Amino acid sequence: xxxxxxxxxxxxxxxxxxxxxxxxxxxxxxxxxxxxxxxxxxxxxxxxxxxxxxxxxxxxxxxxxxxxxxxxxxxxxxxxxxxxxxxxxxxxxxxxxxxxxxxxxxxxxxxxxxx
Numbered sequence: 491x492x493x494x495x496x497x498x499x500x501x502x503x504x505x506x507x508x509x510x511x512x513x514x515x516x517x518x519x520x521x522x523x524x525x526x527x528x529x530x531x532x533x534x535x536x537x538x539x540x541x542x543x544x545x546x547x548x549x550x551x552x553x554x555x556x557x558x559x560x561x562x563x564x565x566x567x568x569x570x571x572x573x574x575x576x577x578x579x580x581x582x583x584x585x586x587x588x589x590x591x592x593x594x595x596x597x598x599x600x601x602x603x604x605x
């Protein structure tokens with residue numbers, strides 16, 4: 491396991507989100523349906539907004555209570571349910587459906603009316 495994955499307490503990074511950075515929080519293995527496993531950070535609720543503001547790749551940064559649509563999963567979700575994973579040397583903001591369909595923040599759109 492890379493040194494980047496300690497189980498120390500949560501600390502907010504102040505570096506570019508597109509480089510491998512030390513962990514935001516402790517991590518665990520997230521099993522992906524067809525691609526093995528990745529490291530997923532456990533972000534305390536009181537740090538979720540701060541972490542999203544740092545790592546979200548677009549502006550404006552959505553509020554935690556906003557609803558978004560995951561293009562891969564074709565489902566709406568609450569932004570505050572996002573995950574941060576470490577994969578291929580980078581930290582990625584992903585939807586809560588990442589394990590089944592692989593949707594990162596680049597695959598989010600405003601929520602759609604559900605039938």
